[in-house]
Amino acid sequence: MAVAGADTVVGRCALPGLRAAGHEVVALDTPPDALPDLDAAAGAMAGCDALVALPAQIPTGRRALRARSWRAHDLLRSEGVRTLTDAARRAGVRRVVLQSVSFVYADAADDWITEESPVCVTTATEPASVGELAVQRHAGTCRTGVVLRMGLVVGDSPLTRWSLRAAAAGRPVGFGDPDGYAHLIHSDDVGPAVAAALDAPSGIYNLGAEPVRRADLADRCAAAVGREGGGFLGSWATRLGRERLEPLRRSLRVSSARFSDVTGWSPRRERLDAGWFEAAGLPELVVP
Numbered sequence: 001m002a003v004a005g006a007d008t009v010v011g012r013c014a015l016p017g018l019r020a021a022g023h024e025v026v027a028l029d030t031p032p033d034a035l036p037d038l039d040a041a042a043g044a045m046a047g048c049d050a051l052v053a054l055p056a057q058i059p060t061g062r063r064a065l066r067a068r069s070w071r072a073h074d075l076l077r078s079e080g081v082r083t084l085t086d087a088a089r090r091a092g093v094r095r096v097v098l099q100s101v102s103f104v105y106a107d108a109a110d111d112w113i114t115e116e117s118p119v120c121v122t123t124a125t126e127p128a129s130v131g132e133l134a135v136q137r138h139a140g141t142c143r144t145g146v147v148l149r150m151g152l153v154v155g156d157s158p159l160t161r162w163s164l165r166a167a168a169a170g171r172p173v174g175f176g177d178p179d180g181y182a183h184l185i186h187s188d189d190v191g192p193a194v195a196a197a198l199d200a201p202s203g204i205y206n207l208g209a210e211p212v213r214r215a216d217l218a219d220r221c222a223a224a225v226g227r228e229g230g231g232f233l234g235s236w237a238t239r240l241g242r243e244r245l246e247p248l249r250r251s252l253r254v255s256s257a258r259f260s261d262v263t264g265w266s267p268r269r270e271r272l273d274a275g276w277f278e279a280a281g282l283p284e285l286v287v288p
Contacts, residue, residue, distance in 0.1 A: 001198070002045045002093070004028045004036065004084050005054030005076075009157050010099050010150070010190055014054060017191015023198070035080050041087035050095040050198055051088045055080050055131065058152075060162040070244055074127040081131030085138045085145075095144040097197045098135045100128050102149040102183045102206060102254050103247040109180070113254045115149075115204050124247050132204070139202040146197050151208030151254065154272075155187030155279035164280055167222045172231030174218035180251030181211040186269035187279055196265035205259035211252065212272045224277040 003018070005011045006027035018025055028044050030036045045051060056073040063069040081098060088096050105113050106120035121129050132147045139145030154160050163173045176182075185193070185208040193207055218230025260266050269276060 001050040001052060002026045002028055002048040002088075003052045003054065004030065004041070004080075005056070005099075008054050008057050009153055009159075010194075011054040013153065013156060013187045013190035014052070014099075014194040015191070017193075017195050018052070020191065021195040023195065035075060036083050036087070038083050038087050038090070041084060042090040045087060045091035045093050048091070048093055050097065051084060051093050052097045052099075052194060052198075053081055053084050053131075053135075054099045054194075058159065060159045070124075077127035078130035082134045085134045088138065089143075094142060095146070095198065096135050096138050097146045097194065098131060098148065099194070100132050100147050100149050101125075101247075102151050102208065102252055103250055104128050104132075104149065105250070105252055105254070107180075107250040108253060109251050110253060113206070113252055115206060115258055120247075120250075122243055122246065124243050136202075136204075144202045146200050146202060147204045148193070148197055148207045148259075149204060149254075150190075150193075151183035151185040151252075152248075153187050153190060154184045154276050155269075157187055157280070160277060160280040163221050164225050164277060167218075167227050167230060168225040170227065172218075172233050173221050174214055174230055174232035175245065176214055176232075176249030177251060178213070178215035178218070178232060180214050180249075181253040182214050182217050183208045183211055183252040183254040184217070184272065185209055186267065186276055189267040189269055193259075193265055193267075196259075196263040200259070200263050205262070206254050206256045207259055208254055208256050209267045209269060210271050211254055214251075217272065220272060220274065221277070224274055 056076040059069040222230035
């Protein structure tokens with residue numbers, strides 16, 4: 001199979017799981033922030049039975065507050081995915097699996113979110129929606145298109161390391177309403193989930209662990225570095241981040257039951273606990 005985005009956060013988590021499942025992986029040789037070339041991508045996919053597209057990396061820390069930091073991310077999720085699906089068709093690749101994001105859903109407060117729940121398309125979420133549409137169009141009687149609306153990756157990820165460093169320094173790390181829900185997936189569960197998606201029928205699937213209250217997430221992050229209580233970013237961050245941070249602040253009580261029912265996959269790290277942060281290199285991040 002061909003993997004686009006092997007150097008992204010999700011890619012680095014997914015590759016070991018794919019190989020452990022016995023798949024031969026061909027990593028498409030494209031820099032993480034560069035758009036794929038149609039001819040080169042089609043040539044690299046020749047002979048592959050599937051394409052796994054893991055586009056872009058979400059900016060972290062203060063970079064996430066700057067609109068220009070998202071330009072490469074947006075292009076890869078939209079134009080990049082469209083180019084990859086075009087290349088897959090040219091190369092005769094019948095199955096495409098796309099890693100999308102669960103924050104395309106509208107804020108649902110305490111209500112459960114399923115694949116039928118409404119999305120909220122804004123400037124920030126439109127690129128992901130464009131990429132999803134390209135994969136859905138790829139699907140047909142002889143082709144399969146699978147979209148994984150994945151939670152934020154916690155564990156071996158830049159976002160986790162930034163959060164732990166900020167918490168260790170006494171800075172706030174929480175986003176949105178403390179009583180709202182966050183949708184997460186541990187880095188250890190990404191690879192097995194992507195491997196399971198290779199047997200799923202066409203469709204959109206939510207992917208993650210049990211939702212967690214945002215206050216609990218912030219508190220556990222602070223506790224992991226010996227701090228008491230995790231603070232929340234104030235209105236200044238909302239003003240600076242504008243619409244870019246709005247999707248990350250939504251309350252998303254997302255259910256992944258459909259994916260589990262269809263594939264048999266279930267997260268080994270189902271509920272958030274202190275062990276979720278160990279993969280981030282916790283001892284090196286703790287401030288004495």
